[in-house]
Amino acid sequence: MKHLLYITLLLPFTAHAADADFKLVINDHRFQPAEFTIPSGTKIKLTVENQDATPEEFDSHPLNREKVIAGHSTATIYIGPLAPGRYTFTGEFHDTTAQGTIVAQ
Amino acid sequence: MFGTAIIVFREVLEASIIIGILAAATRSVPNSRRWLFAGLLAGLAGSGLVATFTDVIGSLANGIGQEIFNAIVLGIAVLMLAWHNIWMSSHGAALAKNAKSVGKNITDGTSECSVLLVIVGLAVLREGSETVLFLYGIAASNDGGQSSMLLGGLIGTLLGVAVGYTLYAGLARVPMRWFFTATGILVLLLAAGMASQAAHFLIQADLLPSLASPLWDTSTVLPENGLPGMLLHSLVGYDSRPAGMQIVFYLVALVVIYTGMKLVGRPRQTAMKNHDSK
Numbered sequence: 001m002k003h004l005l006y007i008t009l010l011l012p013f014t015a016h017a018a019d020a021d022f023k024l025v026i027n028d029h030r031f032q033p034a035e036f037t038i039p040s041g042t043k044i045k046l047t048v049e050n051q052d053a054t055p056e057e058f059d060s061h062p063l064n065r066e067k068v069i070a071g072h073s074t075a076t077i078y079i080g081p082l083a084p085g086r087y088t089f090t091g092e093f094h095d096t097t098a099q100g101t102i103v104a105q
Numbered sequence: 106m107f108g109t110a111i112i113v114f115r116e117v118l119e120a121s122i123i124i125g126i127l128a129a130a131t132r133s134v135p136n137s138r139r140w141l142f143a144g145l146l147a148g149l150a151g152s153g154l155v156a157t158f159t160d161v162i163g164s165l166a167n168g169i170g171q172e173i174f175n176a177i178v179l180g181i182a183v184l185m186l187a188w189h190n191i192w193m194s195s196h197g198a199a200l201a202k203n204a205k206s207v208g209k210n211i212t213d214g215t216s217e218c219s220v221l222l223v224i225v226g227l228a229v230l231r232e233g234s235e236t237v238l239f240l241y242g243i244a245a246s247n248d249g250g251q252s253s254m255l256l257g258g259l260i261g262t263l264l265g266v267a268v269g270y271t272l273y274a275g276l277a278r279v280p281m282r283w284f285f286t287a288t289g290i291l292v293l294l295l296a297a298g299m300a301s302q303a304a305h306f307l308i309q310a311d312l313l314p315s316l317a318s319p320l321w322d323t324s325t326v327l328p329e330n331g332l333p334g335m336l337l338h339s340l341v342g343y344d345s346r347p348a349g350m351q352i353v354f355y356l357v358a359l360v361v362i363y364t365g366m367k368l369v370g371r372p373r374q375t376a377m378k379n380h381d382s383k
Contacts (some may be wrong), residue, residue, distance in 0.1 A: 043311070047168075054242035055159060057235065061329050064319065064346050065309055067171060068238060070160035076168035078311040081318065092112060093239050 026050040026069070029094035040084040040104040049074045056098065060089035063102065080104070106250075109243070109257030110264070116236045117265025119339040120148070123228040123295060125269035127221060129276035130193065130288035137218055144222040148229025155234035156241065172310035178227050179303035185224045186296035187362045190289055192217050194370035197285040236262075268336070291340070293362055298342015300358035301351040308348050316349030 022044055025032045029052060038044050050056050050069040058067045058077060069075040082104040091098025124141065131137035155162065155174075163171045196217075236258075243254045279287050307313040324345040327334050337343035344351060 045311075054245050055238040056242075057239070061324065061345065064305065064344070064348065067309065068159055068163070068235060070163055070238075073160045073163060074168065075163055075171070078309060081315075093242050095108065 020044045022046050024048045024100070026052055026056050026091060026098065028052065029054075029056070029091060029097045031089075031091065031098055031100035034099065035101045035103065037103045037105060038080070038082070041081050043078060043080045046077045046079050047074060048077060055093065057092040058089060059092040059095075060087065062087040063089060065089070066092075106253040106257035106260075109254040110261040112239060113236055113258045113261030114265050115261075115335060116232045116239075117262050118268055118335060120225075120228040120232040121265045121269030122272060122336075122339045123269075124225055125272035126276070126288060126291045126295060127189070127224060129273045130189070130285075130292060131217070131221055132277065134217060134221075137221055140218040140222045141225055144225030145229055147222065148226040148233055151226060151230040152233030152237050155230060156237035159234070159238060166310075169310035169312070172306040172312075175231065176303045176306040176310075178231050179299045179306070182224055182227045183296045183300050183303065183358060185220045185227075186292055186299070187358075187365060189217065189220050189224065190292045190296070190362055191365045191369050192220075193285065193289060193292075194366040197289075289366065293359065293366075294341040296362055297355045297358040298338075298340070301342045301344065301347065301355040304351045304354035305344070305348065308350055313350050316353065318348045319346035320349045320352055322346050 020039065020042065022036065022038060024036075024046060026048065048058055048067075048069055050071060050073055053071040055068060055070050058065065058069060058075070060066070063079055063082075065077055065079060067075055067077050079102070082102075084105050085103075087102045087104065089100050089102065124145070128138075128141055131141070159171070161170075162174050166173055240255065240258050243251055243258075276284070276288060276291075304313060308315045308318075322345065327337070327343070327345060329335065329338055329343070329345045334343060334345065342355060
């Protein structure tokens, strides 16, 4: 019974493998790519690599997501499932340059 | 400078509102000021620590350490706010009647004060660490204009603190017969909002299903980056595009804490009536 509980606790982690992976890079306080397309109606795993020395906060009200990414480090953010449309996000700590859009279709 | 002020304001605002409400709610609890201040200091020290170890925390649990950390911090804060509100509903009336002499007789007054320390500490820790990281980024960059941006940070901090203080001063003017109801409702909504935020982080980490994302969208009517939206977010946990699971957490926290308050508060109300009729 106890083992069964442990296995169910692991389920959320095993589910990750099936999610589609997307990668985003922060360099010189800009997102690369600044715009990319994901499938709508399905959850995706977004990996954000911050190549800058300073921390950044991935922030998006449309996506309902916020996450601090330390300098020279990589973070994982799960997004969606989204309805078709355009979803903007910013790097809150450098929001004049760090701007991007996710297009769900 | 203006952009910096807004970002820092937003971070400071949430902690400031929590402190403002709690400072008012525990006005008549002996020594509460001292504990509140200790919580503030502990939170500031903790902010520095969390900011320093952001990369370590972030890399834990396959890159979702930050979400788990935030959810745990928020979860503890919700429990503490619940405890506070339930405690207040059994002791509030006594405190209002005869603050000083009753205060000494409340045996668990110290535990209420340590709860206060934890809530304030956690609130400052969570919002403070982001501010520290943001300001560190400015200080570390070489594009000049640091002093004007740091000035912006200072302005943002002062404005945030001003909102919390205004809330405190406003609550302090509420007549005694409404006072504990008013602060009780505010703390209740604060706790529910934090429960919703905890769910938000667990969804982001893919540990909880979103149920519906979003359940509704009021971003055009009341955007979260506008001042009213920001204030409502900090006060009652307003979210312009909440996931269904966030609302579940919100309502469960609301109902559970309210029920706890009613269960504990009932004997007190009868005692009060007896007291008044004498």
